[in-house]
Every structure is written in structure tokens, then in C-alpha cells.
Amino acid sequence: MKADFTPLIVGLLVFFSSLISLRIGISVAIIEILLGAVSGNLGLKAEEWMIYLANFGGIILTFLAGAEIDTRLMKEKFKESFLIGAFSFLTPFIGAFLYTYYVIGWSLSASLIAGTALSETSIAVVYSVLVETNISKTGIGKLIMAATFITNMWVALTLSVIFIKPTLFTVVFIIVSILVIILATRFSHQVFDNPKLKNKVIEPEIKYIFLLLLIFIYFANLGEGHAILPAFVLGLLMSKHFTETSETKVVKNRLRTVSFAIITPLFFIVGGLKVSFPLILSAFGLFIAFFVIKQLMKFIGVYFFAKRYIPDGNIYTTLLMSTGLTFGLIASVFGLHSGFINQVQYSVLAGVLIASAVIPTFVAQKWFMPLHTEDILDSE
Numbered sequence: 001m002k003a004d005f006t007p008l009i010v011g012l013l014v015f016f017s018s019l020i021s022l023r024i025g026i027s028v029a030i031i032e033i034l035l036g037a038v039s040g041n042l043g044l045k046a047e048e049w050m051i052y053l054a055n056f057g058g059i060i061l062t063f064l065a066g067a068e069i070d071t072r073l074m075k076e077k078f079k080e081s082f083l084i085g086a087f088s089f090l091t092p093f094i095g096a097f098l099y100t101y102y103v104i105g106w107s108l109s110a111s112l113i114a115g116t117a118l119s120e121t122s123i124a125v126v127y128s129v130l131v132e133t134n135i136s137k138t139g140i141g142k143l144i145m146a147a148t149f150i151t152n153m154w155v156a157l158t159l160s161v162i163f164i165k166p167t168l169f170t171v172v173f174i175i176v177s178i179l180v181i182i183l184a185t186r187f188s189h190q191v192f193d194n195p196k197l198k199n200k201v202i203e204p205e206i207k208y209i210f211l212l213l214l215i216f217i218y219f220a221n222l223g224e225g226h227a228i229l230p231a232f233v234l235g236l237l238m239s240k241h242f243t244e245t246s247e248t249k250v251v252k253n254r255l256r257t258v259s260f261a262i263i264t265p266l267f268f269i270v271g272g273l274k275v276s277f278p279l280i281l282s283a284f285g286l287f288i289a290f291f292v293i294k295q296l297m298k299f300i301g302v303y304f305f306a307k308r309y310i311p312d313g314n315i316y317t318t319l320l321m322s323t324g325l326t327f328g329l330i331a332s333v334f335g336l337h338s339g340f341i342n343q344v345q346y347s348v349l350a351g352v353l354i355a356s357a358v359i360p361t362f363v364a365q366k367w368f369m370p371l372h373t374e375d376i377l378d379s380e
Helices: 003-024 028-041 048-068 071-076 078-103 108-119 123-132 139-163 168-187 204-222 228-242 246-273 277-282 284-309 314-321 326-337 343-367
Strands: none
Touching (some): 003 246, 028 123, 028 246, 048 139, 048 228, 048 246, 071 078, 071 228, 078 108, 078 139, 123 246, 123 314, 168 228, 277 284, 284 343
């Protein structure tokens, strides 16, 4: 396929995904993943610019997800969010590891990759769904985002502790990330509250945020790490900047608009492009087994805590916490590039992650949307 034809196809996918989403009332992220998967198996290949923008889109989604978290609620509901998030990670990690290592005989490294990949909850998918359905500002939405943060903190730490071999550049990445987070948290108000920068058509505040995230990406690549964790922490700690005044709230909304228009759709479309239907069909039994294990273990880990702490939204919470994509794909790509898993194992894991991004969210939105979520947590 000619290189100059690819952007046209991608533009059509982005536009038609929005139309389909509005028509059937399902998150546009799901439609983008599905259309990406179909297009990839029909011959569309991701180009370098798409891959970079897709990675950047994942970082932006992660930052926005962190900025959406109500830190006050997270402190007040720490026990609830910690228990839901921790067991959302722990049970599928143990289940997937035991199955791959003891039942089907994968190597130790491959089994750890599988456990890590299948234990995550997709920040990008959860955040997109909550925002599109206007649940992100409700009690349930805020608690789900807080629990998602806990889950993926465990995933990131596990991936780092088990597999990453520290180098000097890894140390540099950690130091730079900490410095950027501290300085941005303390001094970003000088950008957001500067009358010379407010409400300008050139959007200096958004470019400032993009710069911070690009710094993370650069040093993460240098240190063979990933920028998602510092981006999420930065968003979390800067969330107060986006709630202090009406002007900063507008900045966050404009950032969301810019990102959702083209950058974040590429994240979901490129994620779909990576799936090979023939390779999944060649190991379809394994695909089904992994999907069942992920969903079952997530149910065991999340449902009973959700039933106790979010009685009017327990199934919805369980389904959204059962999604996978962002960190799971990172773990799978890392395993493939490091030689821990082969192409078939990667395609099966990636296929399960995408299926878990689509099916649970579809079911949650179609049949288990919570009602009157604004008052659920406040009334406890």
C-alpha cells in the first residue's frame, strides 16, 4: 500500500469510528480497536509516524486519566480503591502465571510476561469510556479511576522489578522523571495563571503539557523504560491545577478535545493493527483459555470488593476493571522484543487484550450502566 494512501485510510477510520459510536451508543475506543484489527488483517500496516503518535496518544490518555482522579476522594476511599485495585492485579497475575507455567509448560519468563500482561486494567480504555459516558466526574467513575491507578502501579512495578535490567540511563530516566514531576507540580501555575498565556489561539498551555510528556518519552526510550507511569503520576499530582479555576478547567477540556480528535484514536487503531487473526486462529484454544482466565480472575478479584463498596455499580465496576490494552501490550511487546515469547504467543496475548478491551466494555455499557452515580459514594 502506498505510503501517501495510509493517512487517508486512517482518517476515514477515525471519522467512521465516531459516526458508528454515535449511532450505536458504544465507546468510540472500542470501534477504533475493531476497525483497526479488521484493517490490519486486510493489509493496512502501521507506519513509523503512526506508531510514534500512537505511543504519544497512550501517554496523553494516561496523563488525562491521572488528571481526572479526585485526590481528595482517593484519600477518603483509599482502602476501597486499594483493595479493588490490588486484587484486580493479583488474582489474574497468579491465575495466568500458574496456567502458563504449570499447565501448558511455558518458560518462567514467558509465564511472567503472560501474568503481567493479563493482570492489567487499561487506563486508556477505562478513561475513554468514563469520559464519553459522562461518568468520569461521578463517585463511581472517580473510584474506578483510583482503583485502575493502583492496579497499573502494581503492573508497572512488577514489570520493572522482574524484567528491567537497570543501566545508567535508567537511573537518568528516573531522576529526570522525578525532577519534572516536582517542578511541574510546584510551578505549572505560572503557565496556567499567566495572563499573557491565557486563552490564546496558539494554545501555549497545551504545548507546555505536550513538552513535559515528550521529555518523559525521550528519557524513557533512552533508559529502556516507559513513560506511562511518570505521565500518570504527573497527571495525578497536577489534577489540582485543573480544578482551581474555571480557566484551568477549560485548559483540560481543550487538551482533551485536541487529543481525542486524532492523537488518541491512533493509539486504539494501531493497537488493533497489531493483531493477526490467522495466528490467533492457529492457537484459538489458547486464546479462549486466556480470555476466560483473565475475565474469571478479574471477577474473583474485583466483584466481591465492588459489591461491598459500590453496591449499585458492582458489575459495571467489575467489567471495566476487566479490560486490558495499554500496559498489557507494553508487557507483550517487551516480551516479544526480548525473546521471552514468540510471535504466536504475542498475537494470542494481544488478541486477548483487545478482546478484553471490547467485550467487557460493550457488556458494561449495554446492560450495566449505573444510574444516579453522583450520589452513590456520597451517600455511604
